[in-house]
Amino acid sequence: MVEFSRRKLLGAAGAAAAAATVGTTAACSGGGGAAAGGDYDPPAFQPAPELDAQPYYTSETPGMESVYTEYPKSYFKSVDRDPGSGGKVTSFQLTWGDPATPLEDNPYWQELNERLGVSFEPQFVPQPVFYQKFATMLASGDVPDLVFVDDQNASCLQGIRDGAFADLSETFSGDGILKWPNLAARKEEIWNASLKDGRIYQVPSIVWNLTNLPIMRTDLVDQTSIGRAPKDADELFTMLKEVSALGSGPGGQKVYGFSKYEPIPFYRLFKTGPEWQLNGDGDLVHMIQTENYKTMLERLAAAWSEGVFDPVAMTANPADIVSGSALAWDAVGGVVSITGLSQKEADLPGATFDFFDMPGFDGSGQLVVRNVPYGRSTCVSAAAAEDEDRLTEILNVLDYLSAPFGSEEQMFIANGIEGEHHTVDEHGIPIVDTERLVEMGVQYVGVTSGDNSYRVHPNQAQWTDSFVAVMESMAQHSIVRPLEGLEAASQTFIAKGAQLKQQWDDFERGVITGRESVDDLQSFVDGYMSQGGTQVRDEYAQALEDAGK
Structure with a gap:
């Protein structure tokens, strides 16, 4: 664990050390910049007003965000326009569950329209068919004003390349973006990372650099000879095997070292680095071509045969996982929320949880690849943007929907009408009526702006220091991927990336479970590269050269 004191500012030395472990990889970071795409200035950055709350912890380490344990005492107004x-x-927006309650029966939607001064008419698209419907929408030529876009998906990238969405570069150039203060509340590096051919086609959300972390069942690992802090892969797998050997835990639940296979924790453990990375000679190579990746497959295949994993750990159906797990992979937003670890303990009496600091396989620190520095994005219809007044009104709507945390507007957008959709508890935290949540799915086309801190709910207070220590450790051992901001530079990736990824995932899981052999890794690599990997590599290598990286 990293030692720290409350509100201590830690330096970035740890991050520099982590970067040094992969040679030139970390040096090739950052976005493509505006210069490549024409004569416009990067959008001006106007930070959102400071929160009316004191942070519990702040850090200077790249990748680490401030941590708050209290909500603002007052809220600022972020939009001042008619x-x-x-x-x-x-x-055109994504939904994970049921579409929002219809307008005529939806007080939230009615209030939103009143505040926006427009009739907001979303098309709700279920997540399982989103990309299919997205392609159909593009083919129809009838593109809604605001469109949720996942630019890591080939169909969405193709829509940008085909001109379905407006080029906002001149509109947002320099101080031009200040007409929309919430859209201006993102730094230049976030815009740069999301550029396509050096141009602005999307308004990107700010996101945490680190969004997931391991959690451990302390009631299980405390019974092992290793305990809670294994120093390397040998000690870690010893701990996991000993947990599986316990057989069962509280309530008679069957337990394993891992109940579900998640690749990223093991990529961090074995320091495999980004998917595409620069080797010691400065050549662009894929992760599967590295010795660390081969070592990972060998060790995980051995661990599978030794019973470290639940036999159904490769399932795609979460309902299949009923066993307990020494270690699990969880989302930051969930584990520090009102439920979080406290709810996990309440759901299984006798079980205890904490955050886990993953070691590096060789006894040094793990290697964490930071997320692309932006998340979900929204594009504007190119047809709608042809009328300047119409474009302004559309961006006014997006600006309101993108109000930052700590603002009056975001308080309403996220929580609805006080007394109807939510109440405020003794900590000043809004508690939304879960039965009214379905009314509030109207606005999921806004982009996150402003404050980007981690907010730990008071229910998770006993784990705050542990959370900070593990997240700080991850940040200190994190690097930026060399292709940040250049993901769309490979047309072959756009066309074949999903297919190649599926082949890779199938082979990886096959080796671990014994269906494939690690001895066939080179043969798989050769096939992967011949079926498009070589073209992807060459296109990305050219993009790196063109960007001067």
Whole structure:
């Protein structure tokens, strides 16, 4: 664990050390910049007003965010403009569950329209069919005003390349973006990382650099000879095997070292680095071509045969996982929320949890690859943007929907009407009526802006120091991927990336479970590269050269 004191500012030396472990990889970071795409200035950065709350912890380590344990005492107003003209603004947006309650029966939607001054008319698209429907929408030529875009997906990238969405470079150039203060509340590196051919086609969300971390069952690992802090892969797998050997835990639940296979924790453990990385000679290579990746496959195949994993750990159906797990992979937003680890303990009396600091396989630190520095994005219809007044109104709507945490607008967007959709508890935290949540799925086309801190709910107070220590350790051992901001530079990746990824995932899981052999790794690599990997590599290598990296 990293030692720290409350509100201590830690330096970035750890991050520099982590970067040094992979040679030139970390040096080739950052975005493509605006210069490659024409004569416009990067959008001006105007930070959101500071929160009316004191941070519990701040850090200077790249990749680490501030941590808050209290909500703001007051809220600022982020939008100071007249409502819209009363026209219509349409959207194409993702839903994970049921679509929002219809407008006529939805007080939240009605209030949103009143605040926006427009008739907001979203098209709700279920997640399982989103990309299929996205392609159909593009083919129809009828593109809604605001469109949720996943630019890591080939169909979405193709839509950008085909001109379905507006080029906002001149609109947002320099101080031009200050007309929309919430959209201006993102730093230049976030814009740079999301550029396509040096141009702005999407408004990107700010995101945490680190969004997932391991958690451990302390009631299980405390019974092992290793305990909670294994120093390397040997000690880690010893701990995991001893947990599986316990057989069962509280309530008679069957337990294993790992109940579900998740690749990223093991990529970090074995320091495999980014998917595409620069080797010691400065050549671009894929992770599967590295010795660390081969070592990972060998060790995980051995661990599988020794019973470290639940036999159903490769399932795609979460309902199949009923066993307990010494270690698990979880989302930061969930484990520090109102439920979090406290709810996990309440659900299984006798089980205890904490955050886990993953070691490096060789006794040094792990290697964490930071996320692309932006998340979900929204694009504007190119057809709608042809009318300047219409474009302004559409961006006004997006600006409101993208209000930052700590603002009056975001308080309403996220929590609805006080007394109807939410109440405020003794900590000043809004508690949303879960039965009314379905009303509030109207606005999932906004982009996250402003404050990007981790917010730990008071229910998780006993784990705050542990959370900070593990997240700080991850940040200190993190690097930026060399292709950041250049992901769309490979047309072959756009066309074949999903297929190649599936082949890779199938082979990896096959080796671990014994269906494939690690002895066939080179043969798999040769096939992967011949079926498109070589073209992807060459296109990315050219993009790196063109960007001067």
